[in-house]
Amino acid sequence: xxxxxxxxxxxxxxxxxxxxxxxxxxxxxxxxxxxxxxxxxxxxxxxxxxxxxxxxxxxxxxxxxxxxxxxxxxxxxxxxxxxxxxxxxxxxxxxxxxxxxxxxxxxxxxxxxxxxxxxxxxxxxxxxxxxxxxxxxxxxxxxxxxxxxxxxxxxxxxxxxxxxxxxxxxxxxxxxxxxxxxxxxxxxxxxxxxxxxxxxxxxxxxxxxxxxxxxxxxxxxxxxxxxxxxxxxxxxxxxxxxxxxxxxxxxxxxxxxxxxxxxxxxxxxxxxxx
Amino acid sequence: xxxxxxxxxxxxxxxxxxxxxxxxxxxxxxxxxxxxxxxxxxxxxxxxxxxxxxxxxxxxxxxxxxxxxxxxxxxxxxxxxxxxxxxxxxxxxxxxxxxxxxxxxxxxxxxxxxxxxxxxxxxxxxxxxxxxxxxxxxxxxxxxxxxxxxxxxxxxxxxxxxxxxxxxxxxxxxxxxxxxxxxxxxxxxxxxxxxxxxxxxxxxxxxxxxxxxxxxxx
Numbered sequence: 001x002x003x004x005x006x007x008x009x010x011x012x013x014x015x016x017x018x019x020x021x022x023x024x025x026x027x028x029x030x031x032x033x034x035x036x037x038x039x040x041x042x043x044x045x046x047x048x049x050x051x052x053x054x055x056x057x058x059x060x061x062x063x064x065x066x067x068x069x070x071x072x073x074x075x076x077x078x079x080x081x082x083x084x085x086x087x088x089x090x091x092x093x094x095x096x097x098x099x100x101x102x103x104x105x106x107x108x109x110x111x112x113x114x115x116x117x118x119x120x121x122x123x124x125x126x127x128x129x130x131x132x133x134x135x136x137x138x139x140x141x142x143x144x145x146x147x148x149x150x151x152x153x154x155x156x157x158x159x160x161x162x163x164x165x166x167x168x169x170x171x172x173x174x175x176x177x178x179x180x181x182x183x184x185x186x187x188x189x190x191x192x193x194x195x196x197x198x199x200x201x202x203x204x205x206x207x208x209x210x211x212x213x214x215x216x217x218x219x220x221x222x223x224x225x226x227x228x229x230x231x232x233x234x235x236x237x238x239x240x241x242x243x244x245x246x247x248x249x250x251x252x253x254x255x256x257x258x259x260x261x262x263x264x265x266x267x268x269x270x271x272x273x274x
Numbered sequence: 275x276x277x278x279x280x281x282x283x284x285x286x287x288x289x290x291x292x293x294x295x296x297x298x299x300x301x302x303x304x305x306x307x308x309x310x311x312x313x314x315x316x317x318x319x320x321x322x323x324x325x326x327x328x329x330x331x332x333x334x335x336x337x338x339x340x341x342x343x344x345x346x347x348x349x350x351x352x353x354x355x356x357x358x359x360x361x362x363x364x365x366x367x368x369x370x371x372x373x374x375x376x377x378x379x380x381x382x383x384x385x386x387x388x389x390x391x392x393x394x395x396x397x398x399x400x401x402x403x404x405x406x407x408x409x410x411x412x413x414x415x416x417x418x419x420x421x422x423x424x425x426x427x428x429x430x431x432x433x434x435x436x437x438x439x440x441x442x443x444x445x446x447x448x449x450x451x452x453x454x455x456x457x458x459x460x461x462x463x464x465x466x467x468x469x470x471x472x473x474x475x476x477x478x479x480x481x482x483x484x485x486x487x488x489x490x491x492x
Contacts, residue, residue, distance in 0.1 A: 013295065013296060016295045019474075019477070020477075020481075023474070023477055023478055023481050024481055024485070027478070027481060027482060027485055027492055028485070028491065028492060066476075067476075068479060069475050069476055069478060069479025069480075069482070070472060070475045070476070070479075096320055096324060126324060128324060128325045128329065131378065131379065131382075132378070183386075186386050187379075187382040187383060187385070187386040187387075188382060190386070191382055191385045191386040191390070192382060192385075202472055203468040203469070203471040203472035203475060204468060204469050204472040206468050207461070207464055207465045207468055211391055211394070212386075214394055214426070215390045215391055215393065215394035216394070217386065217390055223468070224468065224471055224472055224475055225471070225475040225478065226471060240479070240482060243482070244475065244478040244479075244482065247474075247478050247481070248471065248474055248475065248478060251474045251477075251478075252470070252471070252474065255470060255474075
């Protein structure tokens, strides 16, 4: 068996081990590759920066623990950015599992910036219905969400004073890992009500939302852990996104190496057979 | 204490699932079955407390809003799928859902995903400002920005030509369709690249959990 045949028959578990090492070693011994901020993430950041202190940002969490490594760092960076700029946050979600994640993120940021629940932020919780919930909230938020995520009447909270519908919301951010999510927010909140919408999505779904960015339907877009790392760079906070970028880059390098290697040996093997 | 126990259980189950990469084994099977069982129970409870109770049971039986009998009947009709002889009844609530959803979505979907996208391609082919920026500051990024609009327009037109099957793909039409294929292939490649990135991110998330939350080495 020559080298080409040996490499063609390589045990895939060797590749798994190499990928694992490519992820583990950079996490243990960080390299610190430079993170260059892309235009879509800059647009997202600028959309927050443009808001005056006291403005209301509605963060809708449409993700779950399965997509946490990608979306949760964005959630953390976003809530920190909002509180650093003295913006008020209304949390809600079209996915039930996104509610506690957004709540944890807001609580952590609130502790860091001395913000108070019910005054500076609130979590309205989950409501079933996807696109219908967005339409209903656009017309009347208190009717759509009469209670917060813990079942307390929202009239009790200072932050909800004067908040009737989307006219009282300055920016909508959808942190989305699928449907219902960013697409529905663009269709209803942006398309029908003309609201500014920005989004953070998983890397798998990011290519589907670039057309919205190109057409101006989205103010900005954060795609996957890489996007989260860029956003963390902008707000000068190091989170999981930044910490994971070395591992991501090395792992991508290993995968690219194997793709090239496999193609080279495939071509050589094909020629030999001829 | 509870948190520590939870972390150890999560770490054990993570390793059980990852052990499948070596080969199928009882630890993987255990974690897989546990996941399926817990997920089913979680969703059953969640659906009851977040969907059925607030949207049907409470308004109908708690507040006496008898209009909610209609969704109750439609829901029961949907369950007739479980009985072969009367399974056809479930088509009615299904038709109601499809009709309502289609009607509700049609305009919004068309506006956001067709009209707005077409409008985004109806821009000057030559972006004078972008070219001025390129000539003032020549570089890869400024060049790519300058040619962005032509690339989008050519990509859209040739892509549509590829999907036009009422004319044989020969001559200029065929060559345009071939360019369309190239655009599609590049789009698929970019999409696949993003997918790889997503999967690696998930692995990083798990490894970070093991090293940071469980072993405390980072």
